Amino acid sequence: MKAFRINKYDKKGDLQLADVPVPIIKDNEVLVEIHASGVNLLDSKIKSGEFKLILPYKLPLTLGHDVAGVITQVGGQVKKFKVGDEVYSRPADHHIGTFADYIAINEKDVALKPKNLTMEEAASIPLVALTAWQALVEIAHLKKDQKVFIQAGSGGVGTIAIQLAKHLGATVATTASEKSFGMLKNLGADVLIDYKKEDFESILKDYDVVLNSQDNKTLEKSLRILKPGATAISISGPPTGDFAKAIGAPWFVKLILSLISYGIRKKAKKLGIDYSFLLMRADGRQLQEISKLIEQIAIKPVVDKVFPFDQTNEALKYVESGHAKGKVVVRKRER
Numbered sequence: 001m002k003a004f005r006i007n008k009y010d011k012k013g014d015l016q017l018a019d020v021p022v023p024i025i026k027d028n029e030v031l032v033e034i035h036a037s038g039v040n041l042l043d044s045k046i047k048s049g050e051f052k053l054i055l056p057y058k059l060p061l062t063l064g065h066d067v068a069g070v071i072t073q074v075g076g077q078v079k080k081f082k083v084g085d086e087v088y089s090r091p092a093d094h095h096i097g098t099f100a101d102y103i104a105i106n107e108k109d110v111a112l113k114p115k116n117l118t119m120e121e122a123a124s125i126p127l128v129a130l131t132a133w134q135a136l137v138e139i140a141h142l143k144k145d146q147k148v149f150i151q152a153g154s155g156g157v158g159t160i161a162i163q164l165a166k167h168l169g170a171t172v173a174t175t176a177s178e179k180s181f182g183m184l185k186n187l188g189a190d191v192l193i194d195y196k197k198e199d200f201e202s203i204l205k206d207y208d209v210v211l212n213s214q215d216n217k218t219l220e221k222s223l224r225i226l227k228p229g230a231t232a233i234s235i236s237g238p239p240t241g242d243f244a245k246a247i248g249a250p251w252f253v254k255l256i257l258s259l260i261s262y263g264i265r266k267k268a269k270k271l272g273i274d275y276s277f278l279l280m281r282a283d284g285r286q287l288q289e290i291s292k293l294i295e296q297i298a299i300k301p302v303v304d305k306v307f308p309f310d311q312t313n314e315a316l317k318y319v320e321s322g323h324a325k326g327k328v329v330v331r332k333r334e335r
């Protein structure tokens with residue numbers, strides 16, 4: 001089968017198209033014929049070597065973290081799925097590789113594709129929706145009438161996080177360029193701040209939750225718009241020692257991450273804010289909950305561009321530009 005791979009860590013270089021064997025499934029895995037793959041900045045960050053410390057991969061490696069497709073084989077112990085099921089997934093770390101014809105995925109990381117979505121729309125969902133779910137539901141326990149600040153509302157995570165927060169009954173503030181305001185109002189955002197012209201710190205006050213996806217300076221400013229007892233979740237760093245412990249990283253990684261995050265943890269503590277770093281993880285059960293919200297039209301996919309499979313490198317470059325509106329998807333097969 002065809003697969004887009006990296007042979008060495010390289011920030012600027014392209015993924016290499018290679019012929020590789022179709023994966024052989026284990027008893028608890030399903031083989032998915034890939035119809036579409038979502039493209040994520042995580043693919044770029046792994047390609048450049050930026051994630052070596054927390055996700056040490058052996059190379060060569062097929063990239064790609066999101067998939068929608070059809071099950072063509074099931075392992076002997078698979079209970080929830082059968083051949084022919086249309087599914088989607090964010091395969092677990094160390095089991096990625098959706099820029100290819102087929103992928104073997106543990107059944108616990110798979111969910112049935114929402115019936116009302118195309119393959120391309122479904123492939124845009126798993127990684128960003130699980131990120132939003134794990135931040136807002138699992139960590140922040142976001143409740144009705146709370147106020148949440150979701151940065152970069154027009155991005156892949158932002159477009160889904162806004163809809164999830166509105167579904168949970170929260171008031172949502174977000175930053176974006178003015179040209180995205182119409183789309184963000186449609187998604188339900190209540191307070192829109194043009195990050196190119198306005199300073200969110202002078203507009204927002206007494207927020208309960210912030211979802212930080214920008215740089216450390218923005219994270220520091222975000223702490224100051226929160227009230228004591230609030231929750232700050234960063235998906236763009238700095239990772240903490242607690243995070244290193246949670247993923248079972250070696251002691252030296254824990255030490256490095258404790259040092260890197262010392263400043264922000266100290267500032268958060270002084271303000272009475274609970275700071276955590278989130279690196280989302282695969283979870284088929286949560287994805288099945290997300291499917292329900294999509295079928296109820298509480299969450300709609302936002303797909304900016306669909307590229308053909310042979311233009312996977314162009315798709316990745318478009319994501320790396322940092323200006324996608326919603327998600328970028330690669331189409332492998334027509335349904």
Ligand SMILES: NC(=O)c1ccc[n+]([C@@H]2O[C@H](COP(=O)([O-])OP(=O)(O)OC[C@H]3O[C@@H](n4cnc5c(N)ncnc54)[C@H](OP(=O)(O)O)[C@@H]3O)[C@@H](O)[C@H]2O)c1
Nearest residue numbers: 041152154155156157177195213235278279280322323324
């Ligand atoms: N830790 C995790 O588990 C996890 C999971 C998912 C993502 N992430 C990380 O979270 C970050 C966001 O990911 P993403 O996929 O949502 O990114 P994305 O889709 O590439 O974000 C692009 C969007 O961000 C907007 N934007 C750019 N700079 C901005 C700023 N300073 N303020 C507000 N909006 C801005 C752009 O709008 P304009 O074009 O109008 O500028 C564009 O629409 C990335 O660093 C990604 O790696 C982490």
